[in-house]
Amino acid sequence: MKEELRLVCLVKFVPDVDAFSYDFAHNQLNRNYVRMILNPDDACALAFALQVKKTYPSTRLEVVTMAPRSVEHHMLDLLRLHVDGGYMLTDPLFAGSDTYATTTILSSFLSQLSYDCILTGTRSLDGATSHVPSQLAEALGLDHMQDISRIDLESIKRQRPECTVEYEEETVTYAMDMPAILSLTRTSGYKLPYIAYEDFEKDVSDRLTFITHEQLECSPAAIGFSGSLTHVVDTFAQEHERRNRTIVQSDEAGIEYVYAFLKKRGYM
């Protein structure tokens, strides 16, 4: 067994879509109060990594994210969970990167790190970007397994993680060679620990490193808007059909109206 296991956890901060509210009167999404949260699948990956570290204290765990500076607070909180180090890939030149350019940036940085395994989430709340880990695996020459619902703790220490993937018809356990990229799903149920009370005020900023494009071996032309083959032609809010509104009271007449409405449409 290897003495020191080196894990990298790749995470993304996404808008809290559950907090979106919808303006039915004007058929539009209210984005004013949208907050950023740790992508749930990524949180499960980090939670598993922390379990590994807790079980095998010699494990070195680092967290990597590509994000604007505004999520620095969230990264510091991850470090307060006893993550050894964090890297924030932050640069105005990164803005507008499609998944391919994002992969270019991430792979450029990850190739500078030493690791046995990259853990991440399978899906992202904020869009169809779940192919990034696969693209990264391709770029880094690693094997990749996604939709993992469980990883045998001891097997990862043996450098041959046994990963359980649940398909519609069956559950399959794969043994992987490391280094590899392992993508977990939130169905895994791995839960982040709480920050200990005494750690809330702890200054962990010395463990957070900001990375700009100057520290990466990738041309500005290959990243951001200019490096993105996906061009956004237009952005628009999804149009919704305007519906007539009927307000009823919580009285007998209101209950009767709702009952008749549901019955007419076959719900009752």
Added chain:
Amino acid sequence: MISFSIYHDIEFTKTVSAVENWEECVKNQEIIALLQEVLTPDQINTKEEDLYDASADRYKKYAKARHVLDVPMPTAIVYPKNTEEISRLLRLCNTHQINVIPRAGKTATEGGLENWKDETIILDALHLSHIINIDTYNMQATVQAGVPLQMLEDELRPLGFTTGHSPQSKPVAKYGGLVATRSIGQFSTYYGAIEDMVVGLECVFPDGQICRIKNVPRRSGGPDIRHIAIGNEGTLCYITEVTVKIFTFYPENNRFYGYLIKDVDTGIKVLREVVVNGFFPSVARTYSEEDAAQHFYHFHRGKCVLLFMAEGPKGIVDATCEAIERAVELHKDGIIEQVDSALIENWFNNLNWSQQDIDDEFEGMKEHDAHSGFTTEISADWETIPKIYHNVMKRIKEEYPRAHDLTMLGGHSSHSYINGTNMYFVYNYDIHCAPQDEMRVYHHPLQKIIVEETLKLGGSMCHHHGIGKYRNEWTRSEHGSAYYMLEKLKQAFDPNGIMNFGTIYYQEEGHKFQQ
């Protein structure tokens, strides 16, 4: 778990987790034996589940749901059946230095029902559940302390009357608690708060003395002694019966107004304009953008909201509506648009919290690292309230180290008076700490900022929730030199300090629970 069944039919099942608690356990048995001198076995509840529930109120709702409360469980919950039994119980507790926590509807939010003593009995108003008299000629109703507000309201409505009292806890709250905590209802600007409604009451002091304050329209027989009982939060006496005013109900005249407005300041100015000109809509409210977003998701559009409900005889409603329209016109620069009054009416009809809502939140907290948020309510004069609001917002955003966890921070003014109004700060957050640390990481620091800013500018730190146990560190600052009077009341009526230890009055011994 140690289970005793040596005293008649009482099975005492309070958990004993360590040998050193043995002495406490014996004391608790002795207390049960003493209680049996006054009560029958079915009036003494020592079920562990109920004792745990009685250990804390909604202040530590999250820790309670997660079963990590750090306060002792009371010895027993007792259910006296009449005033004489209460008198005997209080005299007994006074003699034996047993802490007593009076309880009625269990909707306290500031720790007033939390237990900080190893030997405590909860005096529950369960059996004081009778409406004694509804007198529609003299416009007053007399009820026992355990009568639910909703029960009296339901009796009055078919007769064409209303209590005029409608706190959000209306479906659950009971009169003893409402009076003991100086409760206020959502229609207070028209009907007044509970202290404006109580015309007389009966209460029992720790030495067993039963006092009845008669029901008259007014008196000048010295200081108004009703106010020794009203708002005492169970620290001076136990309220057994109250007589309240009732009001003629005119629901057919109700009219609603709603507006999107530029800012909180505009809303406060409009509220003031209406009220200082002598008009009292039953509801007059201004919401910040954030608070409006959680209440009026279907129309707020990211703006502040101003709303009114005019209630009463038609002539008064018409005049009040004219006054509202005039005030809005006067401040039209801050008004963005009027909203459909049906939306406001519908919202009001679904505002109250039922027991089911409370239970649902409790169940949700067991599973998720979240709850439905907290509030801190303060009051000040018209000129000061916007300053407090802005100071609090600024300090929280600039100073509070977990500001990035806040999912909601805002406020609304909901109860107005000729000389000022209240501000109900509301906030919620993502919880990243262990359940037992939640209050000290999140709620306490936020509440501290609100209280400090309020007291600094001369406002009151507690508009209608009472002081409870978690604002008692500021009770002296709240009252200033008048604290002398408050302190003397405690010394006079509860010299042995058996009434609701830690509530209102700061106690060094209880400080560990506030950390």
